[in-house]
Amino acid sequence: xxxxxxxxxxxxxxxxSLAALSRMIGRNGTYLQQYIxxxxxxxxxxxxRRKLAQFLGLDESELGASQExxxxxxxxxxxxxxxxxxxxxxxxxxxxxxxxxxxxxxxxSRRWLTEQGLDGAQLSAIRVxxxxxxxxxxEGDEVLVDRRSQPFRDGIHVVRMDDSLLVKRxxxxxxxxxxxxxxxxxxxxIQVKAEDLNVIGRVVWKSGRV
Numbered sequence: 393x394x395x396x397x398x399x400x401x402x403x404x405x406x407x408x409s410l411a412a413l414s415r416m417i418g419r420n421g422t423y424l425q426q427y428i429x430x431x432x433x434x435x436x437x438x439x440x441r442r443k444l445a446q447f448l449g450l451d452e453s454e455l456g457a458s459q460e461x462x463x464x465x466x467x468x469x470x471x472x473x474x475x476x477x478x479x480x481x482x483x484x485x486x487x488x489x490x491x492x493x494x495x496x497x498x499x500x501s502r503r504w505l506t507e508q509g510l511d512g513a514q515l516s517a518i519r520v521x522x523x524x525x526x527x528x529x530x531e532g533d534e535v536l537v538d539r540r541s542q543p544f545r546d547g548i549h550v551v552r553m554d555d556s557l558l559v560k561r562x563x564x565x566x567x568x569x570x571x572x573x574x575x576x577x578x579x580x581x582i583q584v585k586a587e588d589l590n591v592i593g594r595v596v597w598k599s600g601r602v
Contacts, residue, residue, distance in 0.1 A: 395456035402448040408494040472512030473497040479518045481559040524574040533600035537593035548595040
């Protein structure tokens with residue numbers, strides 16, 4: 393399998409897109425599509441190849457590097473790559489969901505995920521926008537969302553309402569109703585019927601600058 397075929401296969405397996413990865417390496421959205429289908433450029437530049445190998449968990453030699461110049465190794469069985477999606481969850485009035493394409497990844501210890509009772513294959517990371525969840529979640533924080541289907545319990549969740557994606561504390565009020573609660577008391581609770589709410593997943597971890 394040549395480098396172009398290997399790249400296309402790895403992108404499909406990652407659930408990402410050539411356009412998203414082209415932008416990730418600082419190129420225009422058609423760059424990798426042209427590389428694979430038209431052979432232009434003839435080979436990937438070293439810096440582009442390194443970034444792609446790191447994101448996709450490949451050895452650089454699989455993307456055309458000579459063995460002696462290849463030092464980025466695939467993710468071992470001890471590590472899990474969790475995709476960072478091109479999606480914002482609003483901690484404010486509501487964000488319109490973008491196409492859920494991965495543009496990067498966080499790498500976690502498989503052991504740590506197991507200790508937390510998490511399944512890496514069911515996790516994704518998205519960015520928080522807005523201030524309604526301050527001080528718990530601030531704009532620019534990224535959160536891990538556990539998308540497993542499991543019995544609902546109160547907590548911080550990413551939910552979809554109509555065309556909006558929100559991150560809120562969700563409380564079951566019984567009788568088919570839920571309350572969406574903000575940490576920032578400037579925002580009043582939102583009452584919603586179960587049929588109008590789609591719980592995407594539970595927030596289980598956050599990253600953010602101090």
